[in-house]
Amino acid sequence: xxxxxxxxxxxxxxxxxxxxEGQLLVSKYSHEVVTGAIRLAIDELRTGDFTKIxxxxxxxxxxxxxxxxxxxxxxxxxxxxxINGTGTVIHTNLGRAKLSPYVQDVLTEAAFSFSNLEYxxxxxxxxxxxxxxEEILCELTGAEAALVVNNNAAAVMLALSALAKEKxxxxxxxxxxxxxxxxxxxxxxxxxxxxxxxxxxTNKTHPHDYEHGIGEDTAAILKVHASNYKILGFTRExxxxxxxxxxxxxxxxxxxxxxxxxxxxxxxxxxxxEMTVMDSLAAGADVVTFSGxxxxxxxxxxxxxxxxxxxxLMKKHxxxxxxxxxxxxxxxxxxxxxLYYDEQEAIAKIPTLKMLVPSLDELEQKACELKEMLSxxxxxxxxxxxxxxxxVGGGAYPGEEIASKAVTILPxxxxxxxxxDRLRQGSVPVIVKIRDGRCELDVRTIERDEFSVVVEMLxxxxx
Ligand SMILES: *Cc1c(COP(=O)(O)O)cnc(C)c1O
Numbered sequence: 097x098x099x100x101x102x103x104x105x106x107x108x109x110x111x112x113x114x115x116x117e118g119q120l121l122v123s124k125y126s127h128e129v130v131t132g133a134i135r136l137a138i139d140e141l142r143t144g145d146f147t148k149i150x151x152x153x154x155x156x157x158x159x160x161x162x163x164x165x166x167x168x169x170x171x172x173x174x175x176x177x178x179i180n181g182t183g184t185v186i187h188t189n190l191g192r193a194k195l196s197p198y199v200q201d202v203l204t205e206a207a208f209s210f211s212n213l214e215y216x217x218x219x220x221x222x223x224x225x226x227x228x229x230e231e232i233l234c235e236l237t238g239a240e241a242a243l244v245v246n247n248n249a250a251a252v253m254l255a256l257s258a259l260a261k262e263k264x265x266x267x268x269x270x271x272x273x274x275x276x277x278x279x280x281x282x283x284x285x286x287x288x289x290x291x292x293x294x295x296x297x298t299n300k301t302h303p304h305d306y307e308h309g310i311g312e313d314t315a316a317i318l319k320v321h322a323s324n325y326k327i328l329g330f331t332r333e334x335x336x337x338x339x340x341x342x343x344x345x346x347x348x349x350x351x352x353x354x355x356x357x358x359x360x361x362x363x364x365x366x367x368x369x370e371m372t373v374m375d376s377l378a379a380g381a382d383v384v385t386f387s388g389x390x391x392x393x394x395x396x397x398x399x400x401x402x403x404x405x406x407x408x409l410m411k412k413h414x415x416x417x418x419x420x421x422x423x424x425x426x427x428x429x430x431x432x433x434x435l436y437y438d439e440q441e442a443i444a445k446i447p448t449l450k451m452l453v454p455s456l457d458e459l460e461q462k463a464c465e466l467k468e469m470l471s472x473x474x475x476x477x478x479x480x481x482x483x484x485x486x487x488v489g490g491g492a493y494p495g496e497e498i499a500s501k502a503v504t505i506l507p508x509x510x511x512x513x514x515x516x517d518r519l520r521q522g523s524v525p526v527i528v529k530i531r532d533g534r535c536e537l538d539v540r541t542i543e544r545d546e547f548s549v550v551v552e553m554l555x556x557x558x559x
Contacts, residue, residue, distance in 0.1 A: 106141060107156045109134050117160050125167050133163035133170070179526040179546055179553070183500055183538025185391075185451045186356070186490025188276060190527065192389040192396070194447040199431035206427030213423045226411065228426045232433045236359060237373050237384075239401035243410055244388070244429065245419040249279045251385035251398030252353050254419060256288035256316065258410040259349050259383070263315030264293040268301035268334065270327055271320040275355075275491060281320055290315070300332040306342050317343050319381070321355035323491025336371070340380025349382040349406055356492035357386020357399065359436050360443070365453040367488075368496050373401065382406055388425070390490035393448035394432035395425045451540055452488065452498075459501040462539045466503045469551050476558040478506040484531065486540045504534040507558060518557040526553050 112118045112134050113127070121130045137159045150158070180190050195203070205211075216223035226243055233242035245251050256265060265285055272294065274280040285292045295301060295309035306317060317339055327333075336352060343350035354376060363369040376384050383406050388397030398419075400407065410416060421429075435442045443449045454462075463481040470479050482504050485497035505528075507515045515535050519526040526549075529536040542550060 105155060106138060107159070109138065112156055112160060112163075115156060115160070117157060121160065121164060121167065125171070129167065129170070130163065133166040134159065136166055137162035177524060179524060179550055180541040181502075181526055181528045181537035181550075183484065183486030183502070183529065183536075183540050184489040185448055185486065185541060186389075186488060186492065187541075188490065192490060193391075193393045195395065195428055196393065196432060196435060196446045198435065198445050199428045202427045202431040203424055206423045211423060211427075213426070225420065225423075225426060228430055229433070232430060233399065233401055236433060236436055237377060237401050239377055239384075239403075241404040241407035242399070242401045243407050243416070244421055244426070245398045245400065245416065246421060247389075247396055248353070248355065248357075248385055248387040248398040249284065250415075250419040251400045252284055252318075252351075253288045254398075254410050254413060254415050255351050255383050255385060255400060255406075256285060256290050256318070257415055258413045259351070259406060260315035261289040263290060264311065264313045265290045266293045266295055266306060266309045266314060266317045267320065268296045268305070269294050270296060270298050270301055270331075270333065271318075271322060273320055273322055273324070275323055281318075285318075296334075299327050299330055301334055302332055303334050303338045303342060306334060306339065310342075310346050310348070314346070314348060316349050316351055318351045318353065320353045321491065322494060323355040324494050326495035336376050336379040336381050340382075343382065344380065349403075350380065351383045351385070352376050352381040354384055354386040356390035356392070356488075356490055357384070358391050358492070360439055360449065362391075362449075362452060365443070366455070367452060367498065368493055370493060377401065387490070388429055388432075391448050391452070391488065391492050392432070393446035395428045397421055397425050397429050399429075447543075454540070456499055456501065459539055462544065463501040463503050465544070466537065466539060466542070466547050466550065469547055470503065470505075470554060473554060473558055476508060478504075478508075480504050480506075482536070484529070484536055484538055486538055498540075500538050500540045502529070502536040502538045504532075504536050505554070506534045510558075515557065519553060522553045522556060524549050524553055526550055 109131060113131060178190060180187060186192055214223050214225050229244050230242045245254055267281060272281045282292050293309050296305040319336060319339055339350050354373060358370060358372045361372050373384055373386060383400060383402035385398060385400050388394040388399055400410065435445050443453055467479055467481050473479060482502055484500050484502040486500040487497065512530055512533060512535055516528050516530055519528055529538060
């Protein structure tokens, strides 16, 4: 069929709209958007971008199918559910912490109802959105006061700006970190209107380095968690307790950016030792900041706890309005924090913690279950259970590898990279690790109720 001939037979937009199949689309979407999609499909046919014309199916149906593909794309949610087979529990690219299913009702209610966000029900007068989280944060951490802002980067900026604007902030040269490419301590200090005063060296900063660095213009000491690197060998870090002593002596606030900021000491569960938020406050930090969506397991937020006189300055600061959190954050953070009243409850119900605590035996058992479910793929791939290493991610436990278990897939007929690509592009993207020439699915970060989806996706790409 010549192209010219083909064009002559293109049905009109109206005809397509009025067909039974067209009406079905209109009932699902709307007249307006279906018309737009049909026009796009027709344009594609005219320009030759859409050429899959078979003689089997009427042209109008092929055009409607094409229009439906457009509509599908247009109305698909932008954030897609994904399966994290990487073993990295806090994966910023994959949305960091999964919220606890136990906060779901609270989230829905906050999102779809009017609420007392800034309303005092008792007196019928205006309330403060910050009151919802302060009490529980103080109770859990033992701090005098608390404030929650948009994220930890904002928390650090606010603390610096409120306590040290136009003055000097002292930081160790070993702690001038860059996190995720856009959070760099020197830049954040500058952006907060403060001047950076570096002390010590990359590998060693002694208490006397801080003492010598303090001058007329010093307004704060900042300690930063080295979130994504570890300095090994000949090192000396000045501890929070040592810094607190110096800060108290000089009447300066000690600000501690803890990054992930833990409320539970996970050393009890086989992980390495990291200071908790309570440890830092007890050691004398005046202001501690940390993220809501790292190991804590809540929504994106920057949590600030510490001395009332400093937090009060932050509450009054102009920036606080610009960095404020919304009702869904307040609702889900409060509900997540409530789970921390009982440590066992928190471990059992908060996904980030739940993924960090299982024993190697439990992980092996889980991996065997997944392997068993994949036994139908024996002809298409070699499937095994192996030892592997997971990471906490999100700046907690830098450099630490936690022993874990994975199901590996060595496909026949396609390369390992091709398999990884196809799994990533499936209807539910599955992200794998490639190690030792095989695709690895680390079962630490895959929940049992996701196994059937993993199996389905693998069947799709291997069969
Ligand atoms: C992750 C991290 C931040 C940034 O926190 P966000 O919540 O992502 O803004 C700041 N400081 C440290 C030490 C971190 O680990």
